[in-house]
Amino acid sequence: MFLIIGYVIILAASVGTYAIHGSLAALWVPTEYIAILGLMIGGLVAGNSLKTIKSVAGAVPGVFKGSPYNKAMYVDLLAMLYEILAKVRKEGLMSIENDIENPESSAIFGKYPSVTGDHHAMEFLTDYLRMMVGGNLNAFEIENLMDMEIETHHQEAHTPVHAVTKMADGVPAFGIVVAVMGVVNVMGSVGQPPAVLGKMIGGALVGTFLGILLSYGFVGPLAGQMEQKMEEGGKIFQCIKVVLLASMNGYAPQVAIEFGRKVLFSTDRPGFKELEDEIKSRKK
Numbered sequence: 001m002f003l004i005i006g007y008v009i010i011l012a013a014s015v016g017t018y019a020i021h022g023s024l025a026a027l028w029v030p031t032e033y034i035a036i037l038g039l040m041i042g043g044l045v046a047g048n049s050l051k052t053i054k055s056v057a058g059a060v061p062g063v064f065k066g067s068p069y070n071k072a073m074y075v076d077l078l079a080m081l082y083e084i085l086a087k088v089r090k091e092g093l094m095s096i097e098n099d100i101e102n103p104e105s106s107a108i109f110g111k112y113p114s115v116t117g118d119h120h121a122m123e124f125l126t127d128y129l130r131m132m133v134g135g136n137l138n139a140f141e142i143e144n145l146m147d148m149e150i151e152t153h154h155q156e157a158h159t160p161v162h163a164v165t166k167m168a169d170g171v172p173a174f175g176i177v178v179a180v181m182g183v184v185n186v187m188g189s190v191g192q193p194p195a196v197l198g199k200m201i202g203g204a205l206v207g208t209f210l211g212i213l214l215s216y217g218f219v220g221p222l223a224g225q226m227e228q229k230m231e232e233g234g235k236i237f238q239c240i241k242v243v244l245l246a247s248m249n250g251y252a253p254q255v256a257i258e259f260g261r262k263v264l265f266s267t268d269r270p271g272f273k274e275l276e277d278e279i280k281s282r283k284k
Helices: 002-021 031-046 050-064 069-089 093-101 119-134 139-187 193-250 253-262 272-282
Strands: none
Touching: 002 193, 031 050, 031 139, 031 272, 050 139, 050 193, 050 253, 069 093, 069 253, 069 272, 093 119, 119 193, 139 193, 139 272, 193 253, 253 272
C-alpha cells in the first residue's frame, strides 16, 4: 500500500511538476520505454538462475499486500505455543504426536489459522516438536541446528532482494545506453532542420530520465520493501526457536512464551499483562 502511495508521490513530483511548464507528449517516446524495459528484463535473466528469477516473480506480488506479521498474529503464535507446551507439561510429549503429524486436523493448531497459514513457520515448528517427541535432545546442539536452518531460510529469502537491488543499480546505466543510441541516431540526421533535431535530442535524453527515475523511484524502493518483508518474515522463526529452547531447558510454559515475546519487534510485541490476559481468556 505504502509502495503504491510512494509511486504516486514520485510521479507527481517528477512528471507532474514537469507538466506545469512542459509538454508531457515530449516524454512519450515508446522506443525508449521498450528499450529500457527490454534491457532490464535481459539483465535480470542474464544475471540470475531460473530459480532466482522464479523467486523474484513470487516475491514481488507480496510487496503490494499487507504484512501478516503483526501483533495479533504474534499473540496467536504465543498462545498456540503456550497451549502446546501446557499440554506437554500435563500429559507428556507423546500427547502432541498426532497434532504434529496431522497439523491440519489438530484441535490446537486449528484454532490459529493466522499462524498455520505460514507454511514455512509451521514446518519449522512441527519438525522440532517432532524431534522433541522422538527422544532426549541436547539443547545446545538443537540451538545450533535451528540457527543454521534460520540462516539458510534468510539466505533464500534474500536472493530475490539481491537480484532486484542489482537490477536497480543497473537501470541508470541502461538509460545512458538508450540515450547514447538516440544521440547516434541524431548524429546521422545532422542535415535535418533544428526543430527536428531538437525533438530527436529530447527523445534521446528521455532514456537517461527514465533510467534514473525507474532506478531510484521505482525499482530501488521495491527492493527496499522486499527486504523489509524478508526481515519481518524471519522474526517468527526466532520467536519459535527461543520458546522451544526455553521449554527444553525446563522452563514452565508461562515463562517460555515470555522468552518468545521478548524477541519480537517493539511494534509487534504484546505487553506482558496483555498476553497473560489473552491466554487466560482463551482458556475459558
